[in-house]
Amino acid sequence: MPTMVRNNQLGPTTFSDDSTGQKPVVWQGRGDPNRQDVRPVHDALLESVYFQQALENGVFSILDNDQERRAIQDAHRANFQAAQERRQHVGEEFIDAQPSQDIIVTECIGPKGHTGQLCGETVTLTAEQRGVVPPLCLRHIPLKPQFVATPTGKVVDGKPEVTWSRSKLGQTLDH
Numbered sequence: 001m002p003t004m005v006r007n008n009q010l011g012p013t014t015f016s017d018d019s020t021g022q023k024p025v026v027w028q029g030r031g032d033p034n035r036q037d038v039r040p041v042h043d044a045l046l047e048s049v050y051f052q053q054a055l056e057n058g059v060f061s062i063l064d065n066d067q068e069r070r071a072i073q074d075a076h077r078a079n080f081q082a083a084q085e086r087r088q089h090v091g092e093e094f095i096d097a098q099p100s101q102d103i104i105v106t107e108c109i110g111p112k113g114h115t116g117q118l119c120g121e122t123v124t125l126t127a128e129q130r131g132v133v134p135p136l137c138l139r140h141i142p143l144k145p146q147f148v149a150t151p152t153g154k155v156v157d158g159k160p161e162v163t164w165s166r167s168k169l170g171q172t173l174d175h
Contacts, residue, residue: 002040004063004072006030012142013059016113017048024113026142035075038063102127102157109147109164110140131162 007013007027016024022045028036045051054060063072103126108119121137134147149162 002042003046004038005041005046006061006063007037007039008058008061014111014143015045015051015054015060017045017050018113018115020044020048024139026139028142034079035072036079038072104130106135108135108137108140109166110136110143111166127157127159130156131159134164 005025005027008030009027011029012027013029014024014026016022020042022042025039025041025045027039028034030037041051051060055062103124105122105124108121108123110119111117112119119137119140121139123135123137125133125135131149134144134149136144136147143166146166147164148167149164152161152163154161
């Protein structure tokens with residue numbers, strides 16, 4: 001059974017260790033109203049030297065209180081069910097709307113661990129989303145606010161072409 005781990009940082013935090021073979025875990029910032037600041041973590045990741053260092057440095061803490069753990073799991077279930085219902089309603093709206101036939105398949109531009117490489121997971125966007133929504137896989141969607149579109153000056157299918165870059169804390173952006 002996975003161990004519930006809380007992110008003690010103010011902002012979103014991602015942890016991965018390629019040597020464990022586990023997918024990265026993404027937490028929202030401490031005090032997240034949807035309780036996404038607590039995530040289940042597999043034992044393999046808990047045994048990682050780097051994760052142990054993060055625990056010692058106070059980046060994360062392990063939940064030992066069974067009552068709090070159950071409350072968080074119940075909140076996660078409720079959030080999941082609400083998301084499913086929203087997806088269903090969006091799906092119904094999509095069916096009723098005039099469908100766009102243009103689909104764009106590209107690669108996720110989120111980070112691949114701490115390697116400096118891009119995730120590369122396949123992402124599907126509609127033509128309407130191109131240039132408006134950064135191409136991020138489900139794992140990296142929480143990083144969406146960190147990406148900024150910069151126009152290239154070209155026009156593709158009647159829309160300005162953009163490049164996406166990830167802003168860093170304290171970085172000023174020139175437009």
